[in-house]
Amino acid sequence: MTxxxxxxxxxxxIDKTPDQLKxxxxxxxxxxxxxLIIQETGV
Structure with missing residues (x-):
């Protein structure tokens, strides 16, 4: 991850809760x- x-x-x-990110x-x-890491970065 970069x-x-x-x-x-x-x-x-910091800014969101998991349910806000579906x-x-x-x-x-x-x-x-x-x-979240897998979803956003594929790592």
Whole structure:
């Protein structure tokens, strides 16, 4: 993951909740973060 991708993921986690990103989680869990990273970066 590049530095820019990392910053984007951090911004999502700070500014949004998983359900706002149409994910099946209500809060940021390890699994939710993992899914977000895969969804946004493909890594």
């Amino acid at each position: 530095t820019d991708q990392e910053k984007q993921i951090q911004a999502y986690i 994910m099946s989680y209500a809060l940021w869990t390890r699994q939710a973060v993992q899914q």
